Amino acid sequence: MAYIPPHKRNSNGAERPLPTPDKLAPLFKSNVNVRSKSNDKWNSMLIYADRAISKWWAVGLDDDTQFPSSVNLELISLETIEHKIGEKRLALMNSGLATGSEVKWDLPKSPWVYIAENVLEDLIASFDNMRKEMESPKLEELKPNLVARVGKVLFHRSPSVNLESLRENLTTKMLKNWKRSFYTNVPVSYTEKIVNEVVPNIGVDFESEKDMYQVKLADSTTPDSTLLCKCSVKADGKLQLYKVELIQLRNMVVDISIPNKNLDLRLMLNMKRVVTTQTDDEMQSIRNLIDSAITDPDVKGGLRWPLEKTSSGKYNVVGAWHVRAKAYKNQSLRFKVRHADRFDFRTSIGEASWEISLRLKKLVSKLKEETVAVGSVSEMLEENMKFIYHNFLSCESFLT
Numbered sequence: 001m002a003y004i005p006p007h008k009r010n011s012n013g014a015e016r017p018l019p020t021p022d023k024l025a026p027l028f029k030s031n032v033n034v035r036s037k038s039n040d041k042w043n044s045m046l047i048y049a050d051r052a053i054s055k056w057w058a059v060g061l062d063d064d065t066q067f068p069s070s071v072n073l074e075l076i077s078l079e080t081i082e083h084k085i086g087e088k089r090l091a092l093m094n095s096g097l098a099t100g101s102e103v104k105w106d107l108p109k110s111p112w113v114y115i116a117e118n119v120l121e122d123l124i125a126s127f128d129n130m131r132k133e134m135e136s137p138k139l140e141e142l143k144p145n146l147v148a149r150v151g152k153v154l155f156h157r158s159p160s161v162n163l164e165s166l167r168e169n170l171t172t173k174m175l176k177n178w179k180r181s182f183y184t185n186v187p188v189s190y191t192e193k194i195v196n197e198v199v200p201n202i203g204v205d206f207e208s209e210k211d212m213y214q215v216k217l218a219d220s221t222t223p224d225s226t227l228l229c230k231c232s233v234k235a236d237g238k239l240q241l242y243k244v245e246l247i248q249l250r251n252m253v254v255d256i257s258i259p260n261k262n263l264d265l266r267l268m269l270n271m272k273r274v275v276t277t278q279t280d281d282e283m284q285s286i287r288n289l290i291d292s293a294i295t296d297p298d299v300k301g302g303l304r305w306p307l308e309k310t311s312s313g314k315y316n317v318v319g320a321w322h323v324r325a326k327a328y329k330n331q332s333l334r335f336k337v338r339h340a341d342r343f344d345f346r347t348s349i350g351e352a353s354w355e356i357s358l359r360l361k362k363l364v365s366k367l368k369e370e371t372v373a374v375g376s377v378s379e380m381l382e383e384n385m386k387f388i389y390h391n392f393l394s395c396e397s398f399l400t
Helices: 021-031 079-085 111-135 163-168 188-201 280-292 361-367 374-392
Strands: 047-058 071-076 089-094 140-156 179-183 205-219 222-233 239-257 264-275 315-329 334-344 349-359
Touching: 047 111, 071 140, 071 163, 089 179, 111 140, 111 239, 111 264, 111 361, 111 374, 140 239, 140 361, 140 374, 188 334, 188 349, 188 374, 205 239, 205 280, 222 280, 239 280, 280 315, 349 374, 361 374
Parallel strands: 047 239
Antiparallel strands: 071 089, 089 140, 140 179, 140 264, 140 349, 205 222, 205 315, 222 239, 239 264, 315 334, 334 349
């Protein structure tokens, strides 16, 4: 009987002074959430640094804790999440956004100023910790990345919480310690607007367009280690391996709800880890798996493997992505508009999504300087947040 891969089977399926260096260390120690890796069932392959910072807060409120009456916490129906997690998520929704992409609020300071002020201390402290990691001997090449993603913060409600009573007095204090995830799948109409209307007016140049595949491999000798194999496609349709990385290490994740707009913001400081020390046997095992892959547009993730060809040596295929992306850049940042078709072999669940992410490369260069000028970092961070706020957070309502 011919082998049918799982993804082809039928299924039912107020102004503050800038921080000074002497204040950053104790501030860092008191504010971090210590986690070695994510325990979020939504993505079990996320890896966090031992002293990673993970926070959520809302911007654009008259009061630091109280939401306006037009903002409510609503149940969101997303088929992929419900299939994988078995429950619905909650999102902050503003009834005033029903006929537009933004509600004008009279606030004491601009939202991008508020974002920059609240992120600055954690960013500098996290990068200082990352710098120490980069200076120590490692078996891989380490590269820091500061990434902004647009999407929607989703909250994971505790069964003991009564939603109706929560809505009557909704505050940020209630939501602060809830588990959450960040939903990055945006409407295709939004990505078209970015490419056709925003790009021509924001001073960026087209850089490249790529059609590539990513194969995720689990290492049986190191359970927490997942390799990301990046591949192009040769003329004969077979994959060509060009880079092997470890899953990025998250040092800081700040989720920011922006209830006067339809999109929220996630800022992440990650460590990109390019593997450079595989043995010949390890590389041969990896190449065996890549060479066995068959491109197939009819399966989720775009790749399938023949029977008994999903493992080689100590490696097993645990995920496949087909990514088509356009990249744009200017002197300060680089951003991508991409379509990602994913499949997780461990859960037999896949999804396809349109996503936008921005890499703040000039800000990272400033943070990498031997002596960090906090004032310059603050100013650059505020400029980046203003750029993103004005150009990337306006979208029609897309979650119901």
